[in-house]
Amino acid sequence: MAEPQPYESALDAIPGAHPYPRSSRYHDAEVGIHTQPDGTAVRYVKRRLLPPLGEADEDIATHTVSSGERPDHLGQRYFGDPAAWWRIADANPVLDPRELTAEPGEEIALPDGFPGGGGRFGR
Numbered sequence: 001m002a003e004p005q006p007y008e009s010a011l012d013a014i015p016g017a018h019p020y021p022r023s024s025r026y027h028d029a030e031v032g033i034h035t036q037p038d039g040t041a042v043r044y045v046k047r048r049l050l051p052p053l054g055e056a057d058e059d060i061a062t063h064t065v066s067s068g069e070r071p072d073h074l075g076q077r078y079f080g081d082p083a084a085w086w087r088i089a090d091a092n093p094v095l096d097p098r099e100l101t102a103e104p105g106e107e108i109a110l111p112d113g114f115p116g117g118g119g120r121f122g123r
Contacts, residue, residue, distance in 0.1 A: 020045075025086040050090055061110040063088075069104075071097040078110060087111050 020026040030046040063074065071085035079087060089097045091111035100108055 023081055023083060025090075050093065062107045063110055065101050065104050065106045065108060067104040069101045071100050074100065 020029075026045050026048065029048045032044050032046045034042045034044060036042060063078070071089065072082035074088050075085035076082040078084075085097055085100070088108065088111060089100060091109045092100060094100055
């Protein structure tokens with residue numbers, strides 16, 4: 001017998017309930033519909049804007065990058081989900097997630113929501 005699931009998780013298991021799982025960066029993004037010249041409707045995810053970066057805060061949590069680390073390692077370590085690396089990428093505006101761990105010894109910010117951590121956005 002299956003274990004009861006929280007309501008939100010149960011919705012994620014229903015195909016079509018959400019275009020993206022709750023843990024995805026696109027879960028809350030608005031979905032648009034583009035109609036092609038032949039009348040075919042194409043659904044797309046509208047651009048997702050990052051929240052503005054706040055002033056530097058000395059109380060924010062940071063992580064010092066070690067040699068061999070990858071963004072998915074950090075997602076697993078701090079959020080228990082390797083696919084959650086995008087949360088850290090959002091807090092350290094980079095175009096390519098590999099930039100997060102490219103330089104061993106570099107300190108990167110951990111976003112709000114990290115247990116025991118502060119946060120750059122002050123939410």
